[in-house]
Amino acid sequence: MxxxxxxxxxxxxxxxxxxxxxxxxxxxxxxxxxxxxxxxxxxxxxQKLDFTPPKENDIRAEFRDHSGDANVQGAFWVSGTVDKYEFSALILKLPSKLGLDRGKISKVAIWDPEVLKNTGNFIGSCIVNYDRGWDIKPSKIAEPYFNKVKALLVQSAEQFIKNRFLR
Known part of the structure; x- marks a missing residue:
């Protein structure tokens, strides 16, 4: 055993x-x-332990906004929603050893806006937080949301970089 x-x-x-x-x-x-x-x-x-997280195909994620970061040359912020959660991410022009999976995603946070509103505590409302390293890893419940956001970021990063830096 x-x-x-x-x-x-x-x-x-x-x-x-x-x-x-x-x-x-x-x-x-x-x-x-x-x-x-x-x-x-x-x-x-x-406790109710029969919770089944939604399938990634059933989760809707979309961008709400994107803007350049005045403090970091060659980076920009994107934000959006993934079902009832909100997310924000810092995308780099070039891959980084501190990026998520050594890629271009330097920071990503997914949080519950209702919890944030009620508590005023950003980290307390996060279900995922990566800031050049894991602060809050995705739980089994948060994993489908994280995977959906990550796929959206990876898929869209190249397009954002072309639009932002190659004009």
């Missing part, structure tokens, strides 16, 4: 949560970690 995956993440409890956990453990004599594991198991059992 293979051991379960371990992730290098931790959960920080609030002071109130720590006090309540300590009180509960003192009351019944059970280890605080056992209470935490039970709470996590109970939470996971209530």
């Amino acid at each position: 293979t051991p379960p995956k371990r992730y290098r993440k931790h959960v920080a409890l609030t002071d109130l949560q720590s006090r309540r956990l300590t009180e509960l453990s003192e009351f019944d004599g059970t280890d605080p970690m056992e209470h935490a594991k039970r709470a996590i198991d109970e939470y996971l059992q209530k």
Whole structure:
């Protein structure tokens, strides 16, 4: 049997949560970690795990805008929508070793505009963020959206470069 995956993440409890956990453990004599594991198991059992991500063919992605980057010579920004999400990407004229798959896509972010509006936290609203390296890799749910955006960017990058730089 293979051991379960371990992730290098931790959960920080609030002071109130720590006090309540300590009180509960003192009351019944059970280890605080056992209470935490039970709470996590109970939470996971209530989750809906039968979600099926949409197929890439069913996802609609389109450009909304593109403009040159005043700070980077030979680069331009594109933005658009992919179903309910929005995306933004920095396309370079030439491939880069820091580009996505060593290509011309230097930065790409896909985010939920509703979450951004409600929280005001851009990174918290991102489902994908690549900024010369992965900040937020696409999850299984986000992967079809990322693949659709990436295909659109790769397909359109050459046309944008011809229009922008070869006039």
